[in-house]
Amino acid sequence: MKSFWTDTVRRLTPYVPGEQRRGADIVKLNTNENPYPPSPKVIEAIQAVGSDALQRYPDPESAKLRQALADYHDLDISQVFVGNGSDEILALAFLAYFTNGKSLQFPDISYSFYPVYCDLYGIKPATIPLEPDYSLNLDRFEANAGGIIFPNPNAPTGCDVPGQAIEDLLTRHTDQVLLVDEAYADFGATSVVPLIKQFPNLLVSHTFSKGRSLAGMRLGVAFGDAHLIDGLQRVKNSFNSYPVDVLAQAAGVASINDESYYRQTLGTIMQTRAACVANLQARGFQVLPSAANFVFARAPEGDAKGLFDRLNNAGILVRYWPVERLDERLRITIGTPAQMQVLMNCLDA
């Protein structure tokens, strides 16, 4: 059959998200979603969106939501961008800042969407090896490349780097954009959002998918100097003027305005994480220090694949990668205490 694909499409190796198996008995610990529902105020706000609002296009500037985020972080609205999940923001950012003919630096073990975007746009990746203990040494990034991106905390390791180390990196690297992907920063890492006032080459991405329980809503945010944000706006407005729909804008504002619910959920997840680490260690796992809503744990005897299959057959979904340095480990999302107990029971069976 004749193929109408372009060479770019033929060359792509698309990102593969974690399995979305559903069912009452499934314990889903594989895509780092929040095990708790969004704030009741978010549900109320969505229900209050009238049919007239659905009939019209949403505000293309998402002004109320961006203003709420600006107020929350003590920024100006011109320093805030919102998109259809932070994945979309990353895609726009790669096009806006990294298609500059130079290589893009990111850790060799990191979010697997970065090399996919590189492929899509023809950006040359320059991977920076993690240290033997899976930590990221920021001194390894070079000055003359086309940009830097890393998640903080990193995925799938969960390890974070201190804010001061990122500030030092920014002081050394003023000629390339540094994108810090803070998808998991809610769960204990230091956010560098305040540094955007000082460093015009810093972009920080956040998501409502993890700490704010809104993965299904698709809502992401970027914070940066107004000039960087303007670059994102230009790409967005050359692609899709309305990436954030009217329900997501209302949900986002309501979520930002319910700080106590958000803090309470995060606190519970962090407590459950501490218990989970102790319980896994008691069963012979080696667990990397996690500042995220998941842990990356080496299975006893390194038999992560055997364990993955056993858990999967029991309806407990976790993440496993048959790749060097990852293949003895499982990434386990922190669920409710009851879900973690089901996991421990299965490990003990």
Ligand SMILES: Cc1ncc(COP(=O)(O)O)c(C=O)c1O
């Ligand atoms: C490191 C990292 N960044 C970004 C994302 C994308 O999140 P979303 O598109 O749901 O905002 C994820 C999702 O798992 C992630 O792990």
